[in-house]
């Protein structure tokens with residue numbers, strides 16, 4: 107019955123997220139979820155919101171959340187946009203700010219949702235190869251463009267671009283929007299939000315899915331010049347007036363406010379990551395320097411797909427990408443110490459180490 111499909115649908119190549127297996131008991135290190143639960147203050151806030159008020163629509167503008175994000179980052183609420191996960195925020199960004207005559211630029215190895223949005227909205231793009239060390243080189247982006255987007259740290263490499271390099275990119279690119287997708291910045295980077303007041307073409311995207319352990323609540327936000335935010339609001343209000351429900355708004359506000367829990371859990375993840383990196387290198391893996399809650403590693407003598415299959419037999423799932431240049435890498439989410447130790451024991455058996 108595909109003749110019912112529009113030509114747009116025929117032309118789509120949808121994004122495929124990492125699997126969410128239904129079987130219990132797996133050690134799930136494949137989608138960069140946080141191994142620690144959300145803040146207890148978030149859970150209390152969610153429970154407090156469950157009640158009669160759910161019959162009413164939520165605040166269409168999510169003002170309380172914009173205020174919480176603005177307070178956290180020392181910006182003003184008109185510089186903040188909120189959405190149903192940063193994937194939705196990104197979707198609006200592509201349509202509102204990145205669809206132009208000149209091609210959009212992004213790295214050849216990056217978040218694989220970017221080309222999918224380009225396909226959905228008919229956006230012309232050019233990929234810029236990472237260096238041989240799988241790093242972003244900002245001078246490679248000095249060419250006519252209709253916008254630039256990349257994650258920092260990059261995904262799935264985990265490599266961080268220092269803020270000074272981002273500033274150099276902004277200085278050389280005053281006439282189109284530069285989007286920095288900071289899904290993992292809390293695990294070792296410095297946010298480019300510090301630069302938004304000086305660079306009106308800069309838009310920074312963040313999510314509560316990773317460092318605030320709320321992937322299931324679906325909340326993301328963007329910070330930038332009020333005119334950029336206005337463009338996003340125009341698209342959002344032409345699409346869905348209420349992208350965030352009452353629970354999402356209330357829980358996200360509590361998450362932004364509970365700094366001690368956030369600080370404690372992200373520090374634990376960073377400590378576990380360093381231990382995991384040491385252990386993987388001990389097994390002979392080449393591990394890229396990571397500023398994220400995952401590591402990207404390849405073994406010089408073992409096929410990545412076979413390693414992933416071997417781990418799966420031991421009930422541990424990691425992510426593998428069938429993509430040129432990285433097909434021998436595994437992306438491994440940093441779990442708890444116990445989960446990472448179980449991973450290392452499994453690898454020791456598989457590798458006979």
Ligand SMILES: *Cc1c(COP(=O)(O)O)cnc(C)c1O
Nearest residue numbers: 191192193217257289313315326
């Ligand atoms: C996880 C991730 C997102 C999506 O986050 P959600 O807020 O859960 O939609 C966006 N960008 C990158 C690079 C990510 O890794």
